[in-house]
Amino acid sequence: MASNPPAPEAPYAPSQRSADSFGYGDYRTDEGPWEEWNPTADSVRPVRGKHRVAKQRGGGFARSSTVLGVGVIAAVSAGGMASANTGKAPVSISIPDLPNVGSLISDDEPAPQTASALTAFGSETAADTYDSGAADAGEALRSRIMAQVESQHTQYEVKAAAAAKKAEADAVAKAEKEARAKAAAAKKKAAEEAAEKAEAARLAELAKQYTLPTSSYTITSTFGQAGSLWSSGYHTGLDFAAPTGTLIKAVHSGTVTEAGWAGSYGYRTILTLDDGTELWFCHQSSINVSVGQKVATGDVIGRVGATGNVTGAHLHLEVHPDGNPTGIDPAAWLRGKGLNP
Template sequence: MAFTRATGKHRGPSRLSRRGAGIAGVATLATTGVIGTLASPALAADADTRSVEDTGLTQVVAADALADTIDAQAAAQEREAAEAEARAKAEAKRKAEAKRKAEARAKEIREAKERAAREAERKRLNSFQLPVAGSYVSTGYQTGGSLWSSGSHSGVDFHAAYGSTVVSVGTGTVVEAGWGGAYGNNVVIRMHDGTYTQYGHLSSISVSVGQSVTPGQQIGISGSTGNSTGPHLHFEARTSAEYGSDINPVAYLRARGVNV
């Protein structure tokens, strides 16, 4: 009689089945005393099988370690970038503060110079000086003689060669500029303190009525016009613009800091 096998797919025993059979075989051999020569190859094969099966876990652990390393590197780079940005901001802030301080200091210096210049100008405008630089009094105040209609000198004469520059002794406004009879060509200035000064016997006049003048500003050229015996500057200090209100011109200039 012939026997036939049922049709269908047939597979060899699985790895688990093979391992189970192997273990059973080892147990049988152990009971029969035949294990010395057969056990070692079977156990070695099983160890090889475990080694191959454990490879996937090892790869997962290695991948996790690599990912951790990459994350750590990325975090370190982010920290470095943040620190660099913070340093850049701090440096920019430091430079901006230094610039602000420099600008503030420059402004202080500029303002101090401007104040000093204004103060110097204020002092200059309030100052007085000789009407002819480096000159001296050649004829004193109230000197008597027939040269003067009043019988005495109403001012002082400053030595001045013909063509010498005559300047305003201080800050003021011109109230007379032209012919003054015995004074010849003359200029009268109302000073900023309310007093008046007169400059006579000029050969020419450089200012006009209403003009403001400052200390040392030229108002004319010395000469010998009018009632004069030679080139010089007749200078008077007055309480008004009119003749006869004269005061001592030397005392007047000295009281205002001029060395006469």
């Protein structure tokens, strides 16, 4: 800071004594006579402003350091506030060479670049601090985001692997189920085919043991057929219409248990098989066997006729398992023996 120059010292007078001899504001008469000094305009420099304060050599550095610290703090604060207010990253400013501490406080006016240098130094320091903090915060945020992405990716891979494993297991299970179903179906079909073949073989063998009761016939009435022609209200046998005198054969080997007239049945022959089944041959024109006679399959036991309650020549055949009065369908029974009436 600038100050006024000091006033000139008074001219030296030999008759005067040293000013050090003054004591406590009182004059001492024993010091000798004093001359009065009247300064003139020529001997005294005009005073401008306040008197200059002498530079302190011993404490100047401390004062300069204090001022420098205050200036740096102010500059840093100003730079930080500017950065915070703008919300933008501060622009780096080059720092010029700062003058030494002693030159910051001088008798002359301070150089303008000193304040600019302090401001620039504070701004750059704040910018560096901001950049460093922002970089650290950004890196931490980036690390967290990458960690979250990695975690989510890992979870997705685990779920995808589990889903793929489950899908594979389901596909294997489905394939095994389908294979078992196909194997079961094939086994069932093979069993059915084997059963059919076995049944066909059995029927073929039975067909050798059984035969149809007559030939050159026409089926005119079936079992269970309803009508007023029958006293029971329905037909109880199977009718083979054929010309009178057509041969009637034993369907299977057995024993003749009845042979004679039977009312509405006309002439009837009953053949009892080895399993107890009774076969009734009715409306015969003639009987060729007698009671107790054993016959074999295909033996002639009589001839077709029209005796009894009839409307024409035919053979009326009934089947009574175990000799029961109620008969069963003769056509179904014949088919069970390998015959197709």
